[in-house]
Amino acid sequence: MDRDQALAFLHDMLLGRRFEERCAEEYMKGNIAGFLHLYPGEEAVAVGVIHACETSDYIVSTYREHVHALVRGVPAGEVMAELFGKRCGCSRGMGGSMHLFDPQRRFMGGYAIVGETYPVAIGLGYGIAMKDLPEAVICFFGDGAVNQGTFHESLNMAALWKLPVLFVCENNQYAIGTEIHRHSAVPEVYKRAAAYRIPAERVDGMDVLKVYRATEHALQQIRAGSGPQLLECLTYRFRGHSMADPGHYRPPVEVKAHQQTDPLELALRELSLVYPTPEQIAAGPDALLKLRQYCFDQGHLHEEGFKELEQQVQDEVEAAVQFALESPQPTLDDAWQALYCNRGDEILI
Amino acid sequence: MAEEVLIWQALNRALDEVMAADEDVFILGEDVGLYGGSYRVTEGLYAKYGEWRVRDTPISEDSFTGLGVGAALMGLRPVVEIMTINFALLALDAIINMAAKVPFMAGGRLPMGLTIRTPGGVAKQLAAQHSQRLEHTLMNVPGLRIVVPATPQDAYWQLKQAVLSDEPVIVLEHELLYFHKGPLDPAIPPPPPHRAVVRRPGRDLTLIAYSKMAVLAGQAAERLAAQGIEAEVIDLRSLSPIDWQTCADSVARTHRVLIVEEDCRFAGAGAEIAAGLTERCFTRLEAAPMRLAGLDMPTPYNGTLEAQTIPQVDDIVAAAHRLVKEGS
Ligand SMILES: Cc1ncc(C[n+]2csc(CCOP(=O)(O)OP(=O)(O)O)c2C)c(N)n1
Numbered sequence: 001m002d003r004d005q006a007l008a009f010l011h012d013m014l015l016g017r018r019f020e021e022r023c024a025e026e027y028m029k030g031n032i033a034g035f036l037h038l039y040p041g042e043e044a045v046a047v048g049v050i051h052a053c054e055t056s057d058y059i060v061s062t063y064r065e066h067v068h069a070l071v072r073g074v075p076a077g078e079v080m081a082e083l084f085g086k087r088c089g090c091s092r093g094m095g096g097s098m099h100l101f102d103p104q105r106r107f108m109g110g111y112a113i114v115g116e117t118y119p120v121a122i123g124l125g126y127g128i129a130m131k132d133l134p135e136a137v138i139c140f141f142g143d144g145a146v147n148q149g150t151f152h153e154s155l156n157m158a159a160l161w162k163l164p165v166l167f168v169c170e171n172n173q174y175a176i177g178t179e180i181h182r183h184s185a186v187p188e189v190y191k192r193a194a195a196y197r198i199p200a201e202r203v204d205g206m207d208v209l210k211v212y213r214a215t216e217h218a219l220q221q222i223r224a225g226s227g228p229q230l231l232e233c234l235t236y237r238f239r240g241h242s243m244a245d246p247g248h249y250r251p252p253v254e255v256k257a258h259q260q261t262d263p264l265e266l267a268l269r270e271l272s273l274v275y276p277t278p279e280q281i282a283a284g285p286d287a288l289l290k291l292r293q294y295c296f297d298q299g300h301l302h303e304e305g306f307k308e309l310e311q312q313v314q315d316e317v318e319a320a321v322q323f324a325l326e327s328p329q330p331t332l333d334d335a336w337q338a339l340y341c342n343r344g345d346e347i348l349i
Numbered sequence: 350m351a352e353e354v355l356i357w358q359a360l361n362r363a364l365d366e367v368m369a370a371d372e373d374v375f376i377l378g379e380d381v382g383l384y385g386g387s388y389r390v391t392e393g394l395y396a397k398y399g400e401w402r403v404r405d406t407p408i409s410e411d412s413f414t415g416l417g418v419g420a421a422l423m424g425l426r427p428v429v430e431i432m433t434i435n436f437a438l439l440a441l442d443a444i445i446n447m448a449a450k451v452p453f454m455a456g457g458r459l460p461m462g463l464t465i466r467t468p469g470g471v472a473k474q475l476a477a478q479h480s481q482r483l484e485h486t487l488m489n490v491p492g493l494r495i496v497v498p499a500t501p502q503d504a505y506w507q508l509k510q511a512v513l514s515d516e517p518v519i520v521l522e523h524e525l526l527y528f529h530k531g532p533l534d535p536a537i538p539p540p541p542p543h544r545a546v547v548r549r550p551g552r553d554l555t556l557i558a559y560s561k562m563a564v565l566a567g568q569a570a571e572r573l574a575a576q577g578i579e580a581e582v583i584d585l586r587s588l589s590p591i592d593w594q595t596c597a598d599s600v601a602r603t604h605r606v607l608i609v610e611e612d613c614r615f616a617g618a619g620a621e622i623a624a625g626l627t628e629r630c631f632t633r634l635e636a637a638p639m640r641l642a643g644l645d646m647p648t649p650y651n652g653t654l655e656a657q658t659i660p661q662v663d664d665i666v667a668a669a670h671r672l673v674k675e676g677s
Contacts, residue, residue, distance in 0.1 A: 093649065094654075095477075096651075099478070111478075112478040113436065115439070147409045149439075175408055178380055178383070178405050182383075183406075184407065249384055329653060330654060
């Protein structure tokens with residue numbers, strides 16, 4: 001991976017983190033309402049997967065999709081304006097946090113009903129296959145979502161017709177308050193794909209490089225015409241399920257343990273040009289190996305450069321909030337137009 | 350003795366009492382157990398009755414509702430919580446094709462003591478997929494009973510009656526009413542679950558509403574009274590069946606009726622009530638039944654627009670004024 005790409009990853013991960021933290025603040029201030037599901041802890045998945053895609057690939061996501069949209073290139077201002085319910089939002093204030101859409105960037109939506117992303121994704125995949133295009137579809141879903149019937153129905157069709165879909169499970173190990181061992185008889189999500197003979201892999205979803213490489217590999221296979229693939233990214237959300245959920249069902253030691261593998265810290269460590277501290281060396285061979293390799297081989301980032309990057313991201317988020325604040329409110333007319341957008345000039349009565 | 354409780358507490362108490370009294374009652378749903386329920390309705394029950402009677406399910410609405418159907422066929426009394434009505438759309442096969450039809454198809458020889466509890470309605474900026482009202486769909490299904498409590502007392506009574514009934518009953522709870530306070534006296538014997546109630550007597554017009562709109566209709570009636578218009582307020586309490594007698598008696602006295610519903614107007618509950626009352630009291634009416642309903646539009650996320658898509662107290666007051674003027 002070259003320097004530019006490494007820094008782009010880091011930028012997007014930082015942006016994802018800061019953006020979401022800022023959303024929490026704006027929610028407390030009352031500028032954002034409704035259900036707000038935040039992403040901190042899971043950044044390596046969105047960044048690793050979406051960076052491995054072409055801009056012509058389609059993305060289908062859930063209600064926890066702000067960072068997917070940002071990484072896809074939806075302007076942060078338009079995402080924030082949508083969360084504020086404003087007219088300049090990417091869904092014109094009609095969708096809100098759970099329903100971000102940007103057709104131009106092939107960001108085909110945030111879906112709030114668990115299990116809806118699969119059929120939408122295979123529909124897009126069907127069209128691509130029918131027209132024999134080189135594109136692919138990324139279908140995001142959570143670990144809880146694999147127990148919806150549409151998972152099995154869609155995987156079967158995708159495999160049967162060799163549809164170009166990459167199913168990406170963001171396994172953060174909880175469906176709201178229910179831990180995966182209490183909701184799934186087979187907690188290794190990737191194993192389920194075998195039932196439909198779909199090649200599948202489990203990766204460390206806290207490690208952006210691993211996610212990136214696994215996605216790249218899977219997409220190569222898909223574009224070669226071999227049909228769907230499934231990628232299970234093991235990750236963890238640092239916050240509750242949504243802003244309405246304090247997350248009391250998770251023992252603090254568990255949350256702490258996962259914060260040790262914060263994907264941002266990990267990415268940073270991998271990218272910075274410093275010798276490991278005695279603490280890092282003592283922390284184990286894993287961190288050490290990674291560090292050594294990257295420090296010696298590459299040296300992409302200095303302390304100074306990182307500070308600049310942080311400032312840049314901070315400015316971007318501020319600008320997004322400013323944009324959202326200044327955007328006008330949509331009107332009821334806008335809403336009617338959104339509803340009848342496909343009606344043309346037809347006069348019905 | 351009446352005490353002041355919140356609606357979720359009244360529901361919680363009803364469940365606790367029926368579970369203590371009858372071992373055949375069990376609860377199923379997402380996050381109903383360890384987590385305590387998204388609206389706290391099942392709080393404490395997991396610890397008290399254990400996991401076989403308070404079961405946390407995977408996110409598999411169609412199949413766990415269908416499980417409820419199967420269990421009901423052997424005489425059990427499952428109480429299925431569908432986290433919100435929006436997700437009940439995935440379970441419509443189990444509800445409509447199975448719960449409502451199996452006893453009939455079996456020639457009337459099977460019980461269906463299934464209760465489905467589900468919160469719904471327009472809450473606060475939850476956007477189009479999370480603001481559904483589904484009464485229009487469910488009312489059109491023969492074989493289902495639908496109750497729509499608006500007070501803690503009714504929530505308590507009607508949930509208990511639902512669980513003890515051998516018919517499938519859907520309890521539609523309003524997401525914005527869970528934290529509404531009101532008196533609950535468990536000692537008062539309940540009226541039949543489908544009986545409508547006159548919440549406020551009046552002579553100038555009848556306001557018919559249910560669930561959260563019954564609360565708003567009551568507030569509108571107070572405002573109207575201050576302006577010299579006496580509105581009679583009927584809380585329907587049940588959408589299937591509908592207590593026509595209580596409604597028709599009222600209309601016979603007031604000669605005018607305004608139906609208020611949060612659901613979309615087109616082919617909604619209000620349409621059924623307007624048609625039913627026209628058939629029953631055409632000669633008693635001095636004006637056509639008037640409907641005040643949600644706009645025929647998915648719910649926008651934007652808060653101001655959201656409020657404009659459903660009836661507010663001001664809208665009810667204004668509509669009542671228009672109706673009273675009409676034909677007089
Ligand atoms: C059909 C349906 N049922 C229930 C819900 C309520 N709900 C929203 S998110 C969620 C948990 C989903 O967990 P998971 O798929 O693991 O995704 P995560 O939120 O962890 O990213 C539930 C039960 C819903 N939105 N849709």
